[in-house]
Amino acid sequence: MQYTEIMVRYGELSTKGKNRKSFIGRLHGNVTKVLKDFPDLKLQPHRDRLHIKLNGTDAKPVMEKLKRVFGIQTFSLSVKVSKDFNDVKAKAIEMMHEAYEPGKTFKVATKRSDHEYSLDTNQINLQLGDAICDEFPEIQAEMKHPDIKISVEVRQDGIYLSYLTVKGAGGLPVGTAGKAMLMLSGGIDSPVAGYLAMKRGVDIEMVHFFSPPYTSEQALNKAKELTSKLTVYGGNIRFIEVPFAEIQETIKANVPEGYLMTIQRRFMLRLTDLIREQEGGLAIFNGEAVGQVASQTLESMAAINDVTTTPILRPVATMDKTEIIRLAEDIDTFNLSIQPFEDCCTVFAPPAPKTRPSTEKTREFESVLDIDGLIKRSLAGIKMTTIEHGDHFMEKDQDEINDLL
Numbered sequence: 001m002q003y004t005e006i007m008v009r010y011g012e013l014s015t016k017g018k019n020r021k022s023f024i025g026r027l028h029g030n031v032t033k034v035l036k037d038f039p040d041l042k043l044q045p046h047r048d049r050l051h052i053k054l055n056g057t058d059a060k061p062v063m064e065k066l067k068r069v070f071g072i073q074t075f076s077l078s079v080k081v082s083k084d085f086n087d088v089k090a091k092a093i094e095m096m097h098e099a100y101e102p103g104k105t106f107k108v109a110t111k112r113s114d115h116e117y118s119l120d121t122n123q124i125n126l127q128l129g130d131a132i133c134d135e136f137p138e139i140q141a142e143m144k145h146p147d148i149k150i151s152v153e154v155r156q157d158g159i160y161l162s163y164l165t166v167k168g169a170g171g172l173p174v175g176t177a178g179k180a181m182l183m184l185s186g187g188i189d190s191p192v193a194g195y196l197a198m199k200r201g202v203d204i205e206m207v208h209f210f211s212p213p214y215t216s217e218q219a220l221n222k223a224k225e226l227t228s229k230l231t232v233y234g235g236n237i238r239f240i241e242v243p244f245a246e247i248q249e250t251i252k253a254n255v256p257e258g259y260l261m262t263i264q265r266r267f268m269l270r271l272t273d274l275i276r277e278q279e280g281g282l283a284i285f286n287g288e289a290v291g292q293v294a295s296q297t298l299e300s301m302a303a304i305n306d307v308t309t310t311p312i313l314r315p316v317a318t319m320d321k322t323e324i325i326r327l328a329e330d331i332d333t334f335n336l337s338i339q340p341f342e343d344c345c346t347v348f349a350p351p352a353p354k355t356r357p358s359t360e361k362t363r364e365f366e367s368v369l370d371i372d373g374l375i376k377r378s379l380a381g382i383k384m385t386t387i388e389h390g391d392h393f394m395e396k397d398q399d400e401i402n403d404l405l
């Protein structure tokens, strides 16, 4: 069947009263960015639906992309027919031929926004139901849980029929909850934390620390590629790379080994917080999980968190590693995250970091360092880019590499 449009039903935003307009505007913008490779589509945002006119575009790849965009509850493929009821009947029967298999039950459900139309919703349901029963003599109607539901919408410009409804990603459109920084490493956890932040409508900007010459260009590109993977949920993402080598070298030369990790993390957090301020962000997200490694005990988090009062949100804090991995697989970041490029933390990781650092001692050990100077020089070297949906930074992903082996 030649479908003419995809009808998108908004998610939670329907309940958001006067913010509705900005929610719809955001979703429209995000969908536009994610679907930028389909130039013939025409998006028409309305109060309770977003209509995507296909104009001849194959619906399948478009639907694959739509499935991931946050703020969408469900969407349906529909066909527009004229208001001549014979056309409507013919199209409904054609649709049933596509959907029907022996034993399946059906229902017709009509909605009218054009109240001038000659038939009311009951008449349309009955007449189309009869026409379908004539065509498929053994078919059963079922009002509560039909296998096939033919939805009919009578609008001003025509009548729209659909039967395929696909579940969307839910959540809120990215950008409707304001902006925050995500501390993105090349690991498994932080991309998952980013995905969960985006799900609640947060516009995240990636802050990534890298330490050339200790870390490679590939490690940086891996973080960018991970960012690109997350653009499917809501469009472009800012990527901020922060040079970290001088800070790490200085800490290593001047601080007791057990506190290297804690003090490094305090610098990361200070820098992220300054960037957040400059960018107008309201919070910081990271991928910490309680007890996962030495730097993520509650004592450790307290000692690191000591440098700021900005809200720090940890979406994966209470998840088991296996749960995080499952999510990473779902969002297709796992295979990339496990590629073995040295991260700045791995290179400077002490053999035995203190699992219960004291905040007092941390402050004391840190006081020998020229904190302001180190921060200033690092900030002077940051680089910001915008990563768009479809951008790539690595030649092959792990799946392709595995295929070659």
Ligand code: ATP
Pocket (backbone or CB within 6 Å): 182, 183, 184, 185, 186, 187, 188, 189, 190, 191, 207, 208, 209, 210, 268, 285, 286, 287, 288, 293, 343, 344, 345
């Ligand atoms: P994994 O534990 O699988 O390596 P991870 O890299 O996200 O995942 P850690 O290395 O333990 O976890 O770091 C904890 C958190 O600190 C990360 O989730 C991330 O938010 C932040 N972080 C670590 N390294 C960096 C980095 N190079 N740049 C930015 N943030 C970082």
Ligand code: MG
Pocket (backbone or CB within 6 Å): 185, 186, 187, 188, 343, 345
């Ligand atoms: Mg890591």
